[in-house]
Amino acid sequence: MRTGSSMLNWRAASLALAVVVLAALPTVASAFFINFVMTQTLMMGLAAATIVFLAKYGGMVSLAQFLFFGVAGFMYGNAALEVGSRGLNLGLPPWTAVGFALIVTTVAAFLLGALASRTTGLYYLMLTMVYAVIGYFVFAQVTEISGPSGITSIERPDELAAPVSLYYTALALSVLAYIGFRALGRTAFGLALQGVRDDPVRMASLGFNVPLHRTLAFTLGGFVAGLGGLVNVWWNGQIDPASIGIGPTLVLLIIAVIGGVSYFEGAWLGAFVYVAMFTYLRDLPLVDRIGITEARFNTVIGVVVLLIMVLSPQGLAGIADRFRRRLSDRRRPVAETSDRSEGASHRAQSIDK
Amino acid sequence: MTDDHSTDPGRNGAAPVVLVRSVQVAFGGLLALRGIDLDAAQGERLAILGPNGAGKTTLFNVIAGDITPTGGSVAIKGVDCTRLPSRRRPRLGVARTYQKARTFEGLTVADNIYLALAGHRRRHRVPWRTAADRALRAEAEGVAESVWLGDHIETDAGELAHGQKRQLELGMAIATEPDVLMLDEPASGLSRGEREHLVDLLEALPEKVTVLLIEHDMEVAFRIADRVVVMADGETVTAGTPEAVRSDPRVHEIYLGSEAETS
Structure with a gap:
């Protein structure tokens, strides 16, 4: 109990600190760092956090999360644009378009989740990868909703016109998702999901509807990934099928793995490392002299992923966690001995009396 | 029959x-x-x-x-x-x-019993914590004690x-x-x-x-x-x-x- 509550305090304190630092960041950092690196980090982290959510609680490794990220973006584009050469051009007001996009994304996630809910492990991974591939082809080939070159000139709601407001939106959604996912883990729904992960047969014998539980979790994951996708489409101003192809899909999984698939904070940590590498690698002195040109960035990222996996299968957040545990282990025996000696002296006093 | x-x-x-x-x-x-x-x-x-x-x-x-x-x-x-x-x-x-x-190896003894109770009372799809939850938790701890696991309520089942x-x-x-x-x-x-x-x-x-x-x-x-x-x-x-x-x-x-x- 004691270690549990001290860990909770530690988490709450570091979360509060992170939020304060991130909220104050635009006053000190460059506009490029905020609006390019950090906004991207937060929205990719949000999508990657849904991979962590499904994997950590449900034992389901999903490759379809980037699809929902894309579906929300495409649907917003279809709903918000009034005129344009492609898409449905529904001409809805921006916030209605947001609602439309999220509803379509959530319904799609529910249906696809229901279809996948009886598979586990490798089959789940493969099935969700098939979803991603099918999604790519649907948007690439159905010209009524997109077509190969996607939807362009997508404007964001007036309230989010200032670039920094996208950063704050992504930050607010990220904080909500982080707190929400963590809190969900302690509710009946979240605990039941972890039960499904550990032993679905046992869960069924306790009266739980295992496939429905998996489906609902997948739906929630799709919805949250869709929120990230909305920020993405506002940030980009356009979306095309190639941006949700199998490459970006795998990038999102890599982000979750770099960060650590069993840590929610790892999703954003991984996203930051990925975005920062892609952004700043070219600026390193002499980097092109040793043959690392832009075309080889993926190789460098591959090597970094490999290194992280070898050093810590739990990712960067796992390294941080190990470090913190070691610190508290070093502190604990001292505290316990002092407790004991206090108790002993207390007993000695009472005997004296 | x-x-x-x-x-x-x-x-x-x-x-x-x-x-x-x-x-x-x-x-x-x-x-x-x-x-x-x-x-x-x-x-x-x-x-x-x-x-x-x-x-x-x-x-x-x-x-x-x-x-x-x-x-x-x-x-x-x-x-x-x-x-x-x-x-x-x-x-x-x-x-x-x-x-x-x-x-459920990754969950504590209390959580394991709590899940059995939640399934029985059909509360398992509630995505927030309620007063009924607290009652259920107290009950779970009582059950843990009745099977002599009172000292292990917060231990992971896997351990x-x-x-x-x-x-x-x-x-x-x-x-x-x-x-x-x-x-x-x-x-x-x-x-x-x-x-x-x-x-x-x-x-x-x-x-x-x-x-x-x-x-x-x-x-x-x-x-x-x-x-x-x-x-x-x-x-x-x-x-x-x-x-x-x-x-x-x-x-x-x-x-x-x-x-x-x-x-």
Whole structure:
């Protein structure tokens, strides 16, 4: 109990600190760092956090999360644009378009989740990868909703016109998702999901509807990934099928793995490392002299992923966690001995009396 | 269906809580159960004995709904549930444990029992914490104490010793206040002291609970059971009081004979 509550305090304190630092960041950092690196980090982290959510609680490794990220973006584009050469051009007001996009994304996630809910492990991974591939082809080939070159000139709601407001939106959604996912883990729904992960047969014998539980979790994951996708489409101003192809899909999984698939904070940590590498690698002195040109960035990222996996299968957040545990282990025996000696002296006093 | 129980009347002549008729299970070409009948009355403590491969666990899986039989029928409390999925059987009051303890390894003892309670009370899809949750948690801790796990409430199930896992499983089953409690070798792998614990626990169950017990430990089985059914090769060999079964020469032949073969 004691270690549990001290860990909770530690988490709450570091979360509060992170939020304060991130909220104050635009006053000190460059506009490029905020609006390019950090906004991207937060929205990719949000999508990657849904991979962590499904994997950590449900034992389901999903490759379809980037699809929902894309579906929300495409649907917003279809709903918000009034005129344009492609898409449905529904001409809805921006916030209605947001609602439309999220509803379509959530319904799609529910249906696809229901279809996948009886598979586990490798089959789940493969099935969700098939979803991603099918999604790519649907948007690439159905010209009524997109077509190969996607939807362009997508404007964001007036309230989010200032670039920094996208950063704050992504930050607010990220904080909500982080707190929400963590809190969900302690509710009946979240605990039941972890039960499904550990032993679905046992869960069924306790009266739980295992496939429905998996489906609902997948739906929630799709919805949250869709929120990230909305920020993405506002940030980009356009979306095309190639941006949700199998490459970006795998990038999102890599982000979750770099960060650590069993840590929610790892999703954003991984996203930051990925975005920062892609952004700043070219600026390193002499980097092109040793043959690392832009075309080889993926190789460098591959090597970094490999290194992280070898050093810590739990990712960067796992390294941080190990470090913190070691610190508290070093502190604990001292505290316990002092407790004991206090108790002993207390007993000695009472005997004296 | 009810005419049949004249062949094996339940205690007090009441309708059996568990009624298994001519159940067959085939795994490919192998007949694991060859048309087995089984009755258990309310409050009866029924031990199912038999050598490995006799079909005891298969019979349990059929009653709990983990396997759909290839023939025959199963009724619980008068409801035909031959094809009812396992997740619907707890509503009929069925709870079970498994031969190899199945707990949620990544969750604490309290959470494991809490889940059993949440499933029973149908609160498992509530995505926030409520006052009812706190009551359920308090109840879970009470159950943990009743199976002597009070000191391990916050321990992950994966870190428990073998015997403790069995205690936890039993706690999860008891938490649902079952009418039919099915225990698959609850004493296997337990130390002598833990077995004593187990017998005490089972003897402390409410009288109305029907207990079906698969057990290799004769001492435990005969102490708990009112009636003993002996199975071999997917069939019932004999049934009766512990004393009658103990002195039945067929039982000695089948049981000890194949024990000697396996060892």
